[in-house]
Amino acid sequence: MATLELKQIRKTYPKAEQETLKGIDISIDSGEFLILVGPSGCGKSTLMNTIAGLENITDGEIVIDGVDVSQVEPKDRDIAMVFQSYALYPNMTVRGNIAFGLKIRKMPAEQIEAEVQRVAQMLQIDHLLDRKPSQLSGGQRQRVAMGRALARRPKLYLFDEPLSNLDAKLRVEMRHQIKRLHQKLNTTIVYVTHDQIEAMTLADRIAVMKDGELQQLGTPKEIYNQPNNMFVAGFMGSPSMNFIHTMVDLDEQQRPVIKVKGTHNQEHHIRLPDSMRRQDGQNVVIGLRPEHISESPNPDSQASTQLDIQLEVLEPTGPDTIAMIKVNDQEVACRLAPEFDAQVGQMATLHFDLSKAVFFDANTEQRIEF
Numbered sequence: 001m002a003t004l005e006l007k008q009i010r011k012t013y014p015k016a017e018q019e020t021l022k023g024i025d026i027s028i029d030s031g032e033f034l035i036l037v038g039p040s041g042c043g044k045s046t047l048m049n050t051i052a053g054l055e056n057i058t059d060g061e062i063v064i065d066g067v068d069v070s071q072v073e074p075k076d077r078d079i080a081m082v083f084q085s086y087a088l089y090p091n092m093t094v095r096g097n098i099a100f101g102l103k104i105r106k107m108p109a110e111q112i113e114a115e116v117q118r119v120a121q122m123l124q125i126d127h128l129l130d131r132k133p134s135q136l137s138g139g140q141r142q143r144v145a146m147g148r149a150l151a152r153r154p155k156l157y158l159f160d161e162p163l164s165n166l167d168a169k170l171r172v173e174m175r176h177q178i179k180r181l182h183q184k185l186n187t188t189i190v191y192v193t194h195d196q197i198e199a200m201t202l203a204d205r206i207a208v209m210k211d212g213e214l215q216q217l218g219t220p221k222e223i224y225n226q227p228n229n230m231f232v233a234g235f236m237g238s239p240s241m242n243f244i245h246t247m248v249d250l251d252e253q254q255r256p257v258i259k260v261k262g263t264h265n266q267e268h269h270i271r272l273p274d275s276m277r278r279q280d281g282q283n284v285v286i287g288l289r290p291e292h293i294s295e296s297p298n299p300d301s302q303a304s305t306q307l308d309i310q311l312e313v314l315e316p317t318g319p320d321t322i323a324m325i326k327v328n329d330q331e332v333a334c335r336l337a338p339e340f341d342a343q344v345g346q347m348a349t350l351h352f353d354l355s356k357a358v359f360f361d362a363n364t365e366q367r368i369e370f
């Protein structure tokens with residue numbers, strides 16, 4: 001267990017035109033599970049490689065347990081990692097691969113075998129221990145790489161998409177195993193994933209990156225409910241948060257309102273908090289998640305608005321039905337109960353729970369705080 005501080009990490013690859021990491025600041029507590037997400041090419045693996053010491057940083061400081069390791073050799077950083085391009089030792093069996101790090105550390109043979117059995121069972125590869133990597137499937141190899149990391153007790157684990165080659169069912173099982181392992185050992189973990197559920201369920205905190213910059217660092221709830229900007233709001237959640245462009249008006253009593261318009265131009269004025277008065281005449285974007293638009297009103301909501309709207313597309317997913325509608329002539333997804341007898345083309349009365357909405361400045365794309 002260790003703390004990890006990334007201070008103003010900058011990285012420019014040789015001959016690259018652009019900086020890949022543009023000053024990343026993240027402090028990770030001992031025992032914390034940090035998930036790193038962001039679009040392909042935003043610099044996640046680069047950041048992981050710099051922490052491991054496989055890439056030099058151009059500027060900044062990497063501090064593990066209070067010690068600046070920026071110039072320390074990878075092997076001396078006491079980090080176990082599973083990377084996107086995991087390399088197994090081809091001439092060693094699965095057992096040999098998992099045991100390798102323990103042998104180097106001169107662990108007694110009996111203890112090594114017990115440890116190998118433990119992680120192999122956890123990763124469901126105990127029947128493969130005598131095979132060579134070439135005799136394994138992609139997903140099996142990935143689990144061996146995982147096993148090799150988990151057999152050790154390093155200061156820090158780095159996982160770069162460790163479950164990407166597994167089928168859906170195995171992925172869920174491995175996710176549970178990792179969660180259990182973390183709860184038991186309370187190790188410090190930095191973990192990259194493209195999987196929303198993995199991010200939301202495993203993370204103590206999520207770091208969202210874009211173009212080499214940190215967009216937000218927060219708990220899964222903060223990232224989901226109070227996104228800093230439209231990028232973060234649109235990145236986390238599936239289907240994505242709806243963005244409805246509109247303008248702030250003042251009603252006769254000079255109270256701030258916005259207009260939303262459904263099918264047949266049926267219009268609704270929605271009152272906003274008084275502090276929004278200063279946005280008068282400004283373009284704002286209402287951010288509302290699909291689950292906050294549904295066929296039945298949320299009984300706890302203070303601000304539910306109903307509109308009669310035509311259902312244009314229906315996608316039954318099993319646990320719910322995603323319906324596409326138009327609000328202010330913009331495509332909006334909503335989440336209906338599967339029991340709701342929805343038909344394409346039919347009008348439905350939908351409830352918009354605006355107490356859950358977030359608002360963004362249409363120009364800066366930053367969230368407006370009240």
Ligand SMILES: Nc1ncnc2c1ncn2[C@@H]1O[C@H](COP(=O)(O)OP(=O)(O)OP(=O)(O)O)[C@@H](O)[C@H]1O
Pocket residue numbers: 013014016020038039040041042043044045046047084
């Ligand atoms: N060795 C390298 N030399 C030059 N540029 C590189 C090198 N490695 C990565 N890059 C560039 O740096 C940027 C970030 O790459 P990186 O692999 O960190 O992205 P990523 O966020 O991990 O993406 P993905 O989700 O696809 O794995 C990309 O534009 C990539 O082309």
Ligand SMILES: [Mg+2]
Pocket residue numbers: 044045046084160
């Ligand atoms: Mg990557």
